Amino acid sequence: MSAWINQTPDSSSLPPVVRGEGVYLYDKSGKRYIDGSSGPALFSLGHSHRDVLAAVHRQFDALEYGFTMDFSTEVVEALSERLVRHMGAHFGGVFYVSSGSEATETSLKAALQYHVANSQPSRTRFISRRFSWHGATLGALSVSGNMGRRRYFAHAVPESIFVSPAHAYRPPLGIKPEEIPAFAARELEQAILTHGAEKIAGFIFEPVVGGSLGVSPAPAGYAKAMRAVCDKYGVLMIADEVMCGVGRCGAWRALAHDGVWPDIMQVAKGLSGGYMPLGAVLLSKPVLERIRSAHGNLETSRTYSGHSAACAAALAVLDVLERDGLVDKVAKDDAYLRARLDEALGQIAEVGDVRGRGFFYGVEYVKDRETKEPFPAEALFNRKLKARCIENGLLIYPGGGIADGRRGDYAIVAPPFIATHAEIDEIADKLARASKQALADVRQ
Numbered sequence: 001m002s003a004w005i006n007q008t009p010d011s012s013s014l015p016p017v018v019r020g021e022g023v024y025l026y027d028k029s030g031k032r033y034i035d036g037s038s039g040p041a042l043f044s045l046g047h048s049h050r051d052v053l054a055a056v057h058r059q060f061d062a063l064e065y066g067f068t069m070d071f072s073t074e075v076v077e078a079l080s081e082r083l084v085r086h087m088g089a090h091f092g093g094v095f096y097v098s099s100g101s102e103a104t105e106t107s108l109k110a111a112l113q114y115h116v117a118n119s120q121p122s123r124t125r126f127i128s129r130r131f132s133w134h135g136a137t138l139g140a141l142s143v144s145g146n147m148g149r150r151r152y153f154a155h156a157v158p159e160s161i162f163v164s165p166a167h168a169y170r171p172p173l174g175i176k177p178e179e180i181p182a183f184a185a186r187e188l189e190q191a192i193l194t195h196g197a198e199k200i201a202g203f204i205f206e207p208v209v210g211g212s213l214g215v216s217p218a219p220a221g222y223a224k225a226m227r228a229v230c231d232k233y234g235v236l237m238i239a240d241e242v243m244c245g246v247g248r249c250g251a252w253r254a255l256a257h258d259g260v261w262p263d264i265m266q267v268a269k270g271l272s273g274g275y276m277p278l279g280a281v282l283l284s285k286p287v288l289e290r291i292r293s294a295h296g297n298l299e300t301s302r303t304y305s306g307h308s309a310a311c312a313a314a315l316a317v318l319d320v321l322e323r324d325g326l327v328d329k330v331a332k333d334d335a336y337l338r339a340r341l342d343e344a345l346g347q348i349a350e351v352g353d354v355r356g357r358g359f360f361y362g363v364e365y366v367k368d369r370e371t372k373e374p375f376p377a378e379a380l381f382n383r384k385l386k387a388r389c390i391e392n393g394l395l396i397y398p399g400g401g402i403a404d405g406r407r408g409d410y411a412i413v414a415p416p417f418i419a420t421h422a423e424i425d426e427i428a429d430k431l432a433r434a435s436k437q438a439l440a441d442v443r444q
């Protein structure tokens with residue numbers, strides 16, 4: 001066995017990848033894989049994009065990192081200005097980290113610091129949602145409702161308050177999908193009142209849930225209803241757009257679709273498109289101004305905050321997104337991707353649902369389409385699906401546990417923004433073939 005502790009659930013060996021180009025990756029044997037999920041919704045520009053590589057090389061040739069406690073750099077200033085321009089003047093500033101988990105840590109700390117600055121230090125608790133993922137570090141894990149990923153640690157992290165996700169395919173008992181916003185707003189208000197508004201610091205949520213629900217956009221009106229409750233009780237709204245943001249849903253901000261502004265927003269993944277590790281937290285003007293006037297600045301130092309090569313990668317990604325109109329392309333091709341997935345997968349009886357937005361789709365597999373009964377966890381359907389996808393030269397993001405924590409299989413389809421219609425066809429067709437093969441495997 002390799003000395004490397006890899007990230008797969010069963011520590012299995014993985015094909016050695018050696019090269020990438022556009023939406024394709026190649027392993028050592030020369031086998032080609034189409035990247036149907038941009039890794040974990042990460043590689044928005046695909047692989048080995050010349051413009052991004054050139055920008056990172058240029059930065060490295062000049063200077064690897066102008067340490068941001070000693071210097072400002074052109075790239076960190078330019079990236080921040082550009083991010084605020086795209087995300088909205090509602091935001092007063094950006095703080096950089098190196099991952100989504102660290103972004104969550106920073107958002108939580110910023111919310112706590114804001115309340116201290118506001119003379120409300122009793123506001124220390126966070127409300128999150130079941131079936132959510134905000135990261136692997138202990139603080140981020142404390143607000144993550146993904147049962148599988150919490151299971152060995154939940155007893156040791158600060159206790160958060162969990163409310164229902166806004167999940168149209170499996171709504172709360174007795175609630176119709178269109179009733180979710182009103183139901184969720186009542187539930188959030190009840191949670192705040194039960195624990196005491198003076199104790200609640202923030203409400204954190206993914207505007208479009210990623211891995212913990214196999215992609216789930218909230219029904220229309222949900223984010224607005226939650227915003228109203230947060231406002232009523234002085235609770236900060238934290239939008240986790242690590243997976244769904246920076247164009248992935250066909251808009252620069254996923255929440256733009258709902259016409260809602262969060263107090264704090266975090267992005268990562270697509271921000272640097274996987275070329276360098278980078279995450280960012282954007283604070284609304286009032287939140288940042290309150291913190292600055294009381295404490296001078298956000299209190300959260302990081303060795304790598306605003307690393308020059310990472311910022312150069314992100315700036316180049318934004319350049320390409322702008323120049324090639326890729327966010328608009330994603331919005332436009334959303335219909336094509338949906339239609340192709342519906343067409344290729346719709347005839348498969350065990351495909352219970354295809355849902356999503358932009359280039360961020362989830363396919364949920366069930367044993368019975370009528371009752372939505374999932375496959376037993378022991379069937380390991382999603383692992384079998386992954387193996388069949390790999391065999392067919394397709395990379396996809398499969399997972400489980402979205403029905404009840406253990407059962408419930410899904411595959412995330414999230415192509416790079418550059419994917420052509422022909423490449424989308426290839427992804428949909430290969431997924432359909434792999435799905436049929438994996439279904440035959442579990443029937444055996």
Ligand SMILES: Cc1ncc(COP(=O)(O)O)c(C=O)c1O
Pocket residue numbers: 040099100101102104133134135136206210211240241242243244268269
């Ligand atoms: C919504 C969301 N938040 C936070 C994270 C954590 O990001 P990272 O894995 O970069 O630490 C993820 C990772 O998948 C995510 O999807």
